Amino acid sequence: MEKGDKFVYSFSITEELYSGFIHLFGDKNPLHVNKEFAKSKGFADEVVHGNILGGFISYFIGECLPIKNVILQSQEIKYRKPIYKNQELLLKAEVEEVYKSVNAIEFRFSFEEKSNAEIVAKGKIQIGII
Secondary structure, X not given: OOXXXXXXXXXXXXXXXXXXXXXXXXXXOHHHHOHHHHHXXXXXXXXXXXXXXXXXXXXXXXXXOXXXXXXXXXXXXXXXXXXXXXXEEEEEEEEEEEEHHHOEEEEEEEEEEOOOOOEEEEEEEEEXXX
């Protein structure tokens, strides 16, 4: 991979993904599981857990890159808008820097709503080549 390489992947926030996250991690904060509570706080619906995006990043690093001998070293996610069930998101990532001396690659990324290209989250990822 080289500086400037770009990747785009589509992800769906399905009911199965949403309920599976709650089942696996037990996070039943009312913002995530109570529509009336979420609406009373100014949201359109129950807000999907932001860490689901971390799962999409893990999938991107482990399954979508052209090399498999990698390990996630760090990630930073800044959430800009809530995400909801049944949304389609695009992960757009670009290689920002390649550090050959330490076998590391840094990406900048964003998650965008597929329907209107609004950025819902963005950040950085660093991977190591093992």
